Amino acid sequence: MDFLTLRGIHHTYFTKTSAVTALNDISLDVQEGEFVSFLGPSGCGKTTLLSIIAGLLDPTYGQVKLEGKSVKEAADKTGYMLQQDYLFPWKTIEENILLGLKVSKTLDDTKKKEVLSLLRQMGLENVESLYPKQLSGGMRQRVALVRTLATEPKLLMLDEPFSALDYQTKLKLEDLVSNTFKTFGKTAILVTHDIGEAIAMSDRIFLFSPSPGRLHKTFTIPEELRNLTPFNARNHSLYNELFKKIWKELESIEPEEN
Numbered sequence: 001m002d003f004l005t006l007r008g009i010h011h012t013y014f015t016k017t018s019a020v021t022a023l024n025d026i027s028l029d030v031q032e033g034e035f036v037s038f039l040g041p042s043g044c045g046k047t048t049l050l051s052i053i054a055g056l057l058d059p060t061y062g063q064v065k066l067e068g069k070s071v072k073e074a075a076d077k078t079g080y081m082l083q084q085d086y087l088f089p090w091k092t093i094e095e096n097i098l099l100g101l102k103v104s105k106t107l108d109d110t111k112k113k114e115v116l117s118l119l120r121q122m123g124l125e126n127v128e129s130l131y132p133k134q135l136s137g138g139m140r141q142r143v144a145l146v147r148t149l150a151t152e153p154k155l156l157m158l159d160e161p162f163s164a165l166d167y168q169t170k171l172k173l174e175d176l177v178s179n180t181f182k183t184f185g186k187t188a189i190l191v192t193h194d195i196g197e198a199i200a201m202s203d204r205i206f207l208f209s210p211s212p213g214r215l216h217k218t219f220t221i222p223e224e225l226r227n228l229t230p231f232n233a234r235n236h237s238l239y240n241e242l243f244k245k246i247w248k249e250l251e252s253i254e255p256e257e258n
Contacts, residue, residue: 003032003187004053004155009062011048021212022048026062028206028215030189032154035181037190037198037205039246041254045213046191050157053189054078066155076104079153083160085144087132093119093143094128100151115150122146122176138169145177149184156181156188162197174201174230195246199239200230207246209253216253219246 009026012019022045030036038046051057053064055071055078066074087096097115101107116128122142132140141161148156158177162170178201181188192198198205202221209216219242225233233239 002029003034003067004030005063005065006049006053007063007065009049009052009059009064011045011052011057011059011062023052023059024212024214026213026215028218030187032187033185034203035178035188035190035201037192037202038208039192039195039198039205039250040208040213040216041210041250042193043213044208044210046208047159049208049213050159050189050191053155054080054157076151077154079148079151079156081141081144081148081156081158081161083163085132085137085140087140087143087147089132091131092128093124093130093132093135096132097143097147097150100147104151106151111150115146118149119143119146122180136169137165138173141165141173142176145180149180149186154187156186158188158190160192161190163193170197171231177201178230195243195250196234196239197230199225199242199246200233205246207249207253217249 006026006028009023011023012021026049038049040046048057052059053071055075064071066077071078094116097119098107098112101111101115119128122145124139124142127135135143162173165173174197190198190201199221203226204221205219206215207217207219208214221242222238225236225238228236
C-alpha cells in the first residue's frame with residue numbers, strides 16, 4: 001500500500017460572480033520515507049494541493065489517503081513548515097518548540113528532553129530562554145523545524161520554507177533539513193519555485209502546468225545525486241544536465257505574458 005495517494009483531485013474556487021479551477025485531475029503516489037517536490041510556475045496550484053493534502057482544504061472532487069485513512073482522520077500524522085516561521089514572539093524558544101506537545105497533552109519529561117536535545121542537534125545551544133526576536137531568520141527557521149518535528153509527524157509539508165533567507169543560509173538549511181529527514185526516516189513534500197532546490201533535495205519532482213494545475217511530468221532524481229548532500233549534489237555534472245532538462249520543460253509550460 002502506498003503511503004500517500006491522491007486520486008482525481010480537482011479543485012475550483014467559487015465566488016459570487018466567477019469560478020476559477022485551480023487543479024484538474026491530479027493523481028500521484030508518495031512512498032514512505034520519500035522526499036518529493038512540487039515544482040511549477042505561479043498559478044499551477046502547488047500550494048492549493050499542499051493545503052488539500054494537509055486537510056486544510058477539501059477538494060471539489062477526488063480523494064487523498066494517508067496510510068489508507070482520509071487526511072482529516074490522519075491529521076495528527078502531518079506537520080507543516082512555511083516560509084514564515086510563525087513563532088509566537090511573546091513565548092520563549094523552549095515554550096515555542098514544546099507548544100504542539102502541550103496542546104496535544106503528550107508533553108512529559110522524556111519528550112521535553114528529546115525535543116531540547118533535537119534543538120541542540122540543530123546547532124542551537126543555549127537559546128531556550130531567548131525570544132524569537134533575538135534570533136536570526138535562519139535560526140528561527142531551525143526552531144520552527146524542531147517545533148514541527150517535536151510532535152513526530154509521519155508526513156512533513158514544506159511550503160517554500162527557505163525562500164525568505166539569504167542564499168548562504170538557505171544552502172546550509174537545505175543540508176540540515178535533508179540530513180534530519182533522512183536520519184528520522186521522514187516523508188516530505190516540498191513546494192518550491194527553485195529548480196535547483198528541488199533537484200538537490202528530492203527523490204522525485206512533480207512538475208505542474210498552470211491554468212488549471214495539472215501534473216505535467218515526473219522526474220526521478222538519479223541515485224548518484226540522492227546519495228549526496230544537497231550542497232554536494234549542486235556540484236555534480238548530473239545536476240546541471242537535469243537542471244537544463246527541467247528548465248526547458250518549464251519554459252514550454254510557462255503561460256505567455258500579455
